[in-house]
Amino acid sequence: MKTLKFTLLLLSTLLILSSCRTEEFQIINPPTENALKADSPVAKLMTRTVLKDGSHDNIVDKASCLSIKLPVTVIVNSKEITIKDDDGFEEIEDIFNLFDDDVDKIEIVYPVTVILSDYSTITVNSDSELEGLMLDCKGENEEDDDIECLDFEYPFTASVFNENNDLILTITLENDEQLYKLIHDLKDYAAVTINFPIKVKLASGSVVTINNLEELKDAIEAVANTCDEDDDNDYDDDDCESCTxxxxxxxxxxxxxxxxxxxxxxxxxxxxxxxxxxxxxxxxxxxxxxxxxxxxxxxxxxxxxxxxxxxxxxxxxxxxxxxxxxxxxxxxxxxxxxxxxxxxxxxxxxxxxxCNNGNTSGDDLSDALTEENSVWVVEKYLDNDVDETSDFAGYEFYFFTSGQVKAKTTTTVDEGMWKSLNEATKFFLEFTTNDVLQELNDDDWKVVSISATQIKLEASSNSGTETDTLIFTKQ
Incomplete structure (x- = not known):
């Protein structure tokens, strides 16, 4: 009797474990060609590509392997400036460029938080502490570890397996920092695969589809030293020595x-x-x-x-x-x-x-709007929740990769500008010669949804209490 009870208990336990395994794990043999190995050549190239680039704020810290977390307050030639975004760096450059015969000086107001190339942070309290960190950086325009000639396009996913080839986790990667940390932790996993295809963007602006690790390795190696990485100590390469x-x-x-x-x-x-x-x-x-x-x-x-x-x-x-x-x-x-x-x-x-200098941007919004021979109309326009859709009856909209947009009726053609911003999360639209069309002007339209036949946009008032809605539908 005890033997029978034990047998029934064992069978019940196995059934439960089997049920749990079916729900939580998938037994999949990870494709070996896409298994990302720690310290492999492609992993090292990927790491160099997603290092935190510190060259963007060199006009402040003169160090390409670290950056100062914004906002930061600096004193430029006796003028105090709080830098919140790129406009602050440009303002510093404007002050530097006021006179050619003066000595430009910038002082950082401490303490500041410094972000290192591995995304770790450290509090810095003085120039001497900052200079100590700068010892690990290469000099101005010297070749360094980070590769800036290619960028990953996010999001994409990676699969994590255990030693039994069980798929235990799927990770969605949203940015360079997350990918850097995944590569850094590869030794902690039995196997990790990148779920191809993925896309990368080159310094030229072209977007390339990558289907496996070998293609990714070749793509990074091909462009690793082919672009100006802007590691000088001005802001945004403002010299024009090679312009024609x-x-x-x-x-x-x-x-x-x-x-x-x-x-x-x-x-x-x-x-x-x-x-x-x-x-x-x-x-x-x-x-x-x-x-x-x-x-x-x-x-x-x-x-x-x-x-x-x-x-x-x-x-x-x-x-x-x-x-x-x-x-x-x-x-x-x-x-x-x-x-x-x-x-x-x-x-x-x-x-x-x-515009995109002759190239499409490669995001879903741009691809949809600029599809060849596509014609768009305003399906709905709510101005502070008031329906004004009828104002745009008879208008057909044509979007071009050059950044131009044309609004046509049977008797008129009006031209404007458009742009997909922030990885297609925002939309800029501007018309200049038609009061009706200028109602659509905004540099902060939020992209709510995208499909091949419909684009829905929303914009909030400064108070945030009222919302504009604009829906384009493809004819």
């Missing part, structure tokens, strides 16, 4: 619509005077300007010289503040936000365009 007139013409050709991002003449800021104005620099050296009022102006532009002596001359009737021979200071292209920065002494003129 052809480069400028190609930028203007690819990015059709431009706006004034900055205009300062004799220390007076005129930028807001040109809000809503669209500039079109054509390859026949003519320039067309459409102001927010709808007024159209025509003139010429011309580029000559090269490098730091490249000159840009603008001549448009009624735009005296623009009509100068400027020096090209910088051409920057970061995630489709392209800027052309012109200088003349202390005067500054900077144009900005939201």
């Amino acid at each position: 007139t052809n480069q400028l013409k190609e930028i203007f050709a690819h990015c059709e619509v431009w706006r004034v991002d900055k205009l300062e003449i004799s220390d007076v800021d005129y930028t807001d005077n040109y809000t809503g104005a669209s500039f079109y620099f054509r390859d026949n050296n003519t320039v067309k300007i459409i102001k927010s009022s709808g007024d159209v102006f025509e003139g010429t532009w011309e580029a000559s010289g090269e490098g730091t002596e490249l000159k840009v001359t603008i001549d448009v009737d009624g735009f005296d503040k623009f009509n100068k021979t400027w020096t090209l200071h910088e051409i920057s292209d970061y995630q489709g936000e392209v800027k052309v920065d012109l200088r003349l002494g202390d005067d500054r003129l900077r144009f900005e365009s939201f």
